[in-house]
Amino acid sequence: MKSATWVLVVACVVVVGWSGEVLSFGGNCGGQWFDTRSEHTGRQAVHDVIPDPGFKAAFFGDQGLGDNPRRVLEMAVAWGADMIVHAGDFDYSSNPAAFQALVDETVGEDFPYFATIGNHDLHAWSGRSGYEAQLISRLARIPGAECWGEYGVNMGCIYKGFVFVLSGVGTRGNSHDTFIDRTFSDYNAMWKFCHWHKNQRFFQVGGKSDETGYEVYDACRRHGAVIATAHEHSYSRTRLITNFATQEYEERADVDGDGREDLFVAPGQTVAWCSGLGGKSIRPARDNLQNNPWIAAWATSDRDVDYGFLGCEFNVDGRPDRAHCTFGDIRGAFWDNFTIHLNTQAPREVEAQCVGAHTEVQISRLEQEELVLRTDDGDVLLAAGQGAGPVTTVLRFEELNVDPTRVETLHLQVLGMADIKAGAELSIRLRPAGSSGEESDPIAWRMDVLGDYDKGEVWVSPNLASLVPQVAASRPTLDAVEIVIQGRGEHTPVYSVQNSPCLAPTLYVGFFAECP
Numbered sequence: 134m135k136s137a138t139w140v141l142v143v144a145c146v147v148v149v150g151w152s153g154e155v156l157s158f159g160g161n162c163g164g165q166w167f168d169t170r171s172e173h174t175g176r177q178a179v180h181d182v183i184p185d186p187g188f189k190a191a192f193f194g195d196q197g198l199g200d201n202p203r204r205v206l207e208m209a210v211a212w213g214a215d216m217i218v219h220a221g222d223f224d225y226s227s228n229p230a231a232f233q234a235l236v237d238e239t240v241g242e243d244f245p246y247f248a249t250i251g252n253h254d255l256h257a258w259s260g261r262s263g264y265e266a267q268l269i270s271r272l273a274r275i276p277g278a279e280c281w282g283e284y285g286v287n288m289g290c291i292y293k294g295f296v297f298v299l300s301g302v303g304t305r306g307n308s309h310d311t312f313i314d315r316t317f318s319d320y321n322a323m324w325k326f327c328h329w330h331k332n333q334r335f336f337q338v339g340g341k342s343d344e345t346g347y348e349v350y351d352a353c354r355r356h357g358a359v360i361a362t363a364h365e366h367s368y369s370r371t372r373l374i375t376n377f378a379t380q381e382y383e384e385r386a387d388v389d390g391d392g393r394e395d396l397f398v399a400p401g402q403t404v405a406w407c408s409g410l411g412g413k414s415i416r417p418a419r420d421n422l423q424n425n426p427w428i429a430a431w432a433t434s435d436r437d438v439d440y441g442f443l444g445c446e447f448n449v450d451g452r453p454d455r456a457h458c459t460f461g462d463i464r465g466a467f468w469d470n471f472t473i474h475l476n477t478q479a480p481r482e483v484e485a486q487c488v489g490a491h492t493e494v495q496i497s498r499l500e501q502e503e504l505v506l507r508t509d510d511g512d513v514l515l516a517a518g519q520g521a522g523p524v525t526t527v528l529r530f531e532e533l534n535v536d537p538t539r540v541e542t543l544h545l546q547v548l549g550m551a552d553i554k555a556g557a558e559l560s561i562r563l564r565p566a567g568s569s570g571e572e573s574d575p576i577a578w579r580m581d582v583l584g585d586y587d588k589g590e591v592w593v594s595p596n597l598a599s600l601v602p603q604v605a606a607s608r609p610t611l612d613a614v615e616i617v618i619q620g621r622g623e624h625t626p627v628y629s630v631q632n633s634p635c636l637a638p639t640l641y642v643g644f645f646a647e648c649p
Contacts, residue, residue, distance in 0.1 A: 158344075158546045158591050159255065159305035162635030164283040165265060169272070170291070171279060183323055183453040184294035189213050193411040193442035194220035194251065194330060194363020198231055201440045202412030204463045206239035212444055216293070217244070220363035221251025221285075221304070221330030225413060225589070229257050229264045243274045245292070249299045250285040251330040251364070253589040255548065255636060258305070282312065289316040294453075296322035298358075303331035303345040304591070305635075310352040317356035323454060323475060324447065325358035332364050335380055337407040338423040338431045339365035339416050340585055342593050343542075346643070350377035350405065357398050359473065360405035361443075366416040368432040368443070368460050369423065370406040370469055373397065377405075382427040392470065393457070394429060399476035408443045408460065415440070430469035432460065439464045445473070523621055529566055530640040531613040537605035542643035545594040545616055547627040548636050553586040559620045563600040566613035573600040578618075592627070593641075616640070 191209040196202045196219065209217060217240065224232040236246055248268055250258060258264050265284050272278055275292075282288040286301035287309060298316050302309040309329075317325055331344040341364055353360050354377060373383040373396050383402070386395045396404045410432075417435040422428070432438035441462030449457050454475035460468045528545070545561070559578040564571050578594050580586045597616075605611045627638060 158303060158548070158639050158641070159301070159635055162286075162305045164259070164286055164306070165269070166281075166283050167269065168281040169279050170281055182294045184447040185215075186448045186451075186453075188215050188293060188447045189444060190216045190218065190447070191442045191444050192218050192220065192328075192361045192406070193408045194249075195222045195366050195409040195413045196224065196232075196235075196411035197222075197413035198224045198226065198228075198235060199412070201463070202235060203239055205410075205412050205440050205442060206236070208461075208463055209442060209444070210240055214240075214444065215245065217246045218297070218299075218326075218328055218361065219246065219248040219411070220328050220361055220408070221249045222253045222363065222409075222411075222413065223248070223251065223264060225253050227253075227257035227589070229262060229267050232264065233267050242271075245275045245278065246271060247290065247297075247299060247328075248285055249328050249330050250301045250304050252304050252548075252591050255305065256589065287312040289320070291320060291322070294322065294447075295324045295326060296320045297326035297328060298353075300327065300329040300349065302329050302349045304329075310348045313349060313352040313358075314356070317353075317358060324456075325353075325356055327353035327358045327360045329362055330364050332362050332407060333377070335422070335425060335427075336362070336369075336371060336377070336405050337365040337367070337409075338369045338418045338428060338433060339367050340419045341365045342544075344591070344593065347378040350374075354403045355400060357400040357403055357475070359398060359403055362405065362407045363409040363411070365407050366409045366414050367418070367434070368406070368408055368410055368430075368438065368441070368468060369428055370430045370443075370460070370471070371404055372427050372429045373402050373404060374427060375402045380425070380427055385429065391472075394471040395474060396471055397474045397476050404471075404473065406443060410438065410440045410462070411442070412440050429471070430460070432462075432468035436468075438462055438468060439466065441468075443469070523619055525617060525619045528616045528618065528638055528640075529613065530616070531566065533611050533613065533640075533642060535611050535642060537601050537608060537611040540598050540601045540611070540642060542641070543597040543601060544641040545597070546639045546641055547592050548638075549586060549588055549590050549592050549627055552588050553580050553592075556581055557586075557620070559618050561594060561597060562617040562619075563597055563604055564615050564617060565604055565608070565611075566615050571604050572617065573603040575619075576600065614640070 191214040240246060254264050269284050272280060278290060278292045280288055280290040283306060285299050286306040288299040290297050298313050300309045313327060332341045333343050333345055333347060334341060350360060354374060372385060375381045388395045398404060415434040418433045423431045439462035441460060443458060443460045445456045445458040447456045449455050456473045459470050557580040560575040561578050562575050563573040576595055576597060586592055
């Protein structure tokens with residue numbers, strides 16, 4: 134069978150320095166900015182407010198629809214939650230009305246329910262009836278909540294003695310670590326939280342890859358903000374981390390002998406968790422990640438955990454700087470117990486933010502050539518099924534302008550428009566744009582992890598950085614590249630520039646940048 138080749142000039146190039154701010158998938162998506170802060174909201178006023186004694190907050194993500202998500206929400210209500218923070222992935226069917234109905238029916242229309250965007254929320258995020266509009270409408274019904282920014286993407290909130298950021302890092306928007314740093318520099322509350330959906334691989338115990346960069350983690354750590362994520366459908370929690378990028382941590386401490394781990398959070402050290410058992414599915418541990426020494430607790434399908442949430446009770450034992458936290462499931466099993474202590478006596482010394490080089494390029498045009506990809510809906514088609522008939526797709530990325538000797542990671546990211554068949558495999562090569570004779574060796578992209586290649590997931594290729602020296606060894610600057618993808622069988626569509634520019638395929642380039 135004769136092979137077919139399509140060439141597409143793709144929408145986004147993301148270039149980041151490891152020591153700089155991270156720009157990731159969806160970085161060029163615009164949103165609605167708002168500000169509900171009162172004129173009396175000031176730094177000292179925020180610092181002086183503490184949570185009510187016994188204030189309870191529930192943390193989870195990856196919800197879905199049906200009985201299990203409803204039971205998780207009902208368990209939060211029965212526990213007495215005063216606030217819920219949902220770390221993305223709502224109903225998995227792009228149905229904001231169904232998501233809103235589930236929440237309203239279980240916790241109430243005016244309940245303090247905050248959320249970040251998840252990758253499965255991208256398709257129905259914007260518009261008058263999208264998740265963003267519904268969540269902004271709910272925010273207006275929460276007395277005392279003062280929030281600003283782009284909802285669930287780059288959003289700060291002051292509420293009940295907390296200052297927290299709801300971030301879309303890795304999913305939508307850009308400059309996330311800068312927004313985090315600015316928020317906590319402006320408002321030094323006693324309790325600070327960072328919430329986002331996606332993970333770095335070493336800070337979950339399942340099959341997720343590096344999808345946010347470490348800079349957002351360490352931006353929160355610098356300010357002593359607790360980090361709450363989801364995305365992987367299991368539960369895990371770290372020890373006290375003093376550097377996320379290098380996985381430096383403190384050993385377990387139980388100072389009062391009550392069996393709970395004591396975590397002393399302060400500027401420069403914090404804890405992070407992944408609570409992704411809101412009701413959609415439960416996944417096993419993978420690659421022995423649960424045995425990394427900085428992982429303090431974990432609960433997965435191979436340990437027979439059920440759906441649940443992490444609940445924290447603040448201002449306990451007469452101490453506004455203390456919280457007891459427990460992860461429990463809907464069967465009544467408890468999988469983690471720990472106490473957070475805020476070191477309020479320590480001087481507030483926030484280490485300097487190290488910003489490296491970064492850029493983002495948006496190209497929203499198709500090359501006018503005979504072999505340009507043309508489909509009715511404008512999607513890119515990847516031949517990712519099984520069977521006869523080789524099909525080649527070429528994705529072109531321009532204006533990278535990076536030193537090829539410093540490239541450490543190179544990932545293609547595409548937003549899947551259909552579920553992919555398990556076991557599908559693509560062959561990926563790299564070449565300088567317009568120079569087919571300098572094509573690299575192939576790297577296999579095996580799509581064999583169930584759940585990672587569903588419709589609505591951002592599919593992340595293997596690291597292609599090892600191919601760069603093969604095609605750019607004699608070039609001082611890598612300006613434009615083409616990703617050559619070959620597969621067999623039926624086509625699987627992904628979002629392209631014609632369909633939605635902000636969600637078009639993205640080339641994520643990470644490189645070493647010197648800090649001043």
